[in-house]
Amino acid sequence: MPRPALTPGRLCGLFAVVLAVLAVLTLRESAPAGLAALWAPGESLSGILARHVWLPRLAASLLGGAGLALAGVLMQQTLRNPLAAPTTLGVVSGVHLFLLLGTLFAPALMLHARGVVGFVGGAAAMGLVFLLAWRRSLAPTVVVLAGLVVNLYLGSLAVVLLLFNQEALRGMMIWGAGSLAQNNWGGVGYLLPRLLIGGVAAAALARALALLDLDDTNARNLGVSLAWLRAASLGVAVFTSTAVVVELGVIGFIGLAAPSIVRLAGARRLLARLVWAPVLGALLLAVTDQLLQLWTADGAALIPTGATTAALGAPLLLWLIPRLNMHREAPTAVAGAPAPRRSATGGLLLGLLAAMAAMVVVALLVGQGVHGWNWPFELPWAETGAWRGARVLAAGAAGVMLAVAGTIVQRVSANPMASPEVLGISAGTAIGVLGLVLVWPTAGTPAMLGAGVVGALLTLALLVALNARSGFEPERVLLTGISVLFLFDAISKIVLAGSDPRTQQLLAWMSGTTYYVDLSLALTVSVLAALLLLVVRPLVVWLDLLPLGAPTARALGVNVTWSRLILLLVMAVLTAGATLVVGPLSFVGLLAPHMARLLGLARAREQFVGAALLGGLLMIAADWLGRMLLFPNEIPAGLVATLVGGSYFMWRLRRL
């Protein structure tokens, strides 16, 4: 609970004072004449630096922060979800992808209509989310789930483009990390009118939106068309956030954090949050940007502001989590999701097993080589199968592990959005490996393995430390994981924007390739997978009971805290093992358990086996396709899995 002394006004006042001090310092840094430079004659360099560089940058950071925070308030209110934000709902990914496509394929269009291209991308992504969730009247959890899926999907497409056009898209990597550098008033001129429109629209919607604090039935009784109200509110949010993202680049965290912070500081009512969150968002972004300007004044590497807010924001978010008052969401019905329930599942599981076996054979024996497609055994084994074997084995093991980890976490949290990726375990592993490669560029696989395990265990320790007191309440655990994910995303963006030649290798690994797997790693991972499956087997009974809710499970004799802790531990090790092979961005941990359930495998044991088979099948198929589609170029398996699996997932989600 916040201390009564802390009000949104005082908090913003404090930040404003800090900003003023910092701004004077940066002005002196960038224009030698200091404050006087603002009134220096038009042609002097000092005057130009003050008026055309320093001032527009300050203005742009304030406007950008305000716009994102406004969008965040609208989204969080509309979806009744403290995790909703432009980044989590796919808007940013949509803008990102469309700007990349525009840069590569329609440069002329980008020249004249960059904003339109970006807006269309953001709106299309959000529209896709709407489409997927429309049948459920845009129910909050379904929207967030759809947003997550669309995010991963579009993000994967973007990574493919970046991977294959790294030189041509280098500028877009800086944009992707949100550098706020300005050298004219164009950016501010672009943002100001759009944010004014967004602000006016938000004010007009505020009264109706306040009714969303009630549950759906009560709100409907008051004569509010919920679907249209939500659509309108999200539309305004997309409009403002897209404008900011197109102009300034990807800026993490502000849209998520500013609304949460003002709420913690005592702005409970919507109107108060609509006023204070943009003010705080503006100040947060501006202060961060001014600090970075001082910090990097003489540095050789660029440290972009957008990614830094995300990196700084993650610890803040972690600090906030134990203090966040999680109001129980009304519509938890989705968690148990309506899916067909099949009575005879033996045949289905056998079918899945056969499909996986067939895929293994294809992946081992069919491929392209020096003379195009070759038949099985046409070329010596040492020149074909020996290379493929390790990758097929590793991909299959990773797929199985992620699928099992996903089943565990979805059942423990009774939350369809949960997955090892979302819990940040993959991200923690990746941070470990990333850190190692940056400190010791020539590190070999064993060292990377060790660093990855350390990262995963630290993340798990963090999850436990922050959630032990609440008895591993599912939402808090998820929120912790998402913070770690934010941190990883931010760090990797800073690294990518640094324009370091090594980054392409990191980009490739992070997008989930089996390229770096050798036979010993593949065997290690497979043995690990087999051992962990044996460990999970006796725990399956918990997976049937925990989704019934903590009180019911307790009544049935389950020690809820301990069983959750043990399952989380197993899940963490499963995820770390898989991440080392296929990187942190795979979709399989989210996807496979869902597919199993949608196929009618409802009981824990069946879902568990079905998901494992589907996970293996999906990953092996993705790996093979990735190696064949653009031969001799390779598309990472994690990306292919995301694209193939994501398409299926979106199709099913729409019919949910």
Next chain:
Amino acid sequence: MTRRAGARSAAGRRRAWTSGWLVGLALFFCGAVAAATDGGDRPRVAAIDWGQAQTLIALGAPPVAMAQIDAYQDWVGVPPVPDSVRELGLRVQPNMELMSQLDLDLITITPMYASSRARLEAIAPVETIDVYYHEGSAWDNTVESTRRLGALVGRADAAERLVADTRRTVETAAERVPAEAPRLLVVQFIDARHVRVYGEGSLLDDVMTRMGLDNAWTGSTTFWGFALVSLERLAEVDDARMAVLDPMPVGVAEEIDGSVLWNHLPAVRQGPVLDLPAVWSFGGLPSAARFARALADALSAPQVAGTPDS
């Protein structure tokens, strides 16, 4: 290229089961490559790094296979890749299965590929050749790596010639530079608001030094000898001329023209901006020579002395 495409479709589809025929085709293919590049029993090399591939081509011993040939033509340019060279895929993930089928004698890598070294050694002997990860100037290390590559492919004499030629090219270029040559800021646009500026530790900086030119960027640089900075950082630099390396990202030229800051940067007001062609700044001696020539051309061009603001 028709030779390669033809071989792929014919062998892959119809006659796949007659492996004898395939061996014959493979021999023919190797023979064709060897004939095209004259050396009789020269080792079959795969070069993954562009700078090393570039050097091998310049030595008259092009690799059998290299990575991202199309992008190389855009970003490195010189010398062009002969048609006989096979594509290996992305530089970061050269296709190992394909390499294992190419009957290689040698694979050259940089320390960046250390994590893949063990598996590459299963294909062929691996040599790590490095410019940026150890002591010494980029120029000296590039010369040394050229000699090493020459020795590895049995063309030590060609390597000496390349070193000597490059030295001469740089010297000749230096002679063409006007006596009162300005200090230079060598930048490459990343987007309209950010540039890479080359400084101490880069090959380009070493070439400028050898040409007797002053690099105006004395600020800190990364491991690879450049700094990634936003445009206003260039305002710190007085008394210098701006030299811009191609390629410009889409739309940047237009945006820059209208930028008050850009047009008031001391280095831009000093005289017209020097346009330089694409030079792969992490490349080998051919890139160094190209940079020296381009710089001399730009500095001695007639319009440079005259009309400002063109």
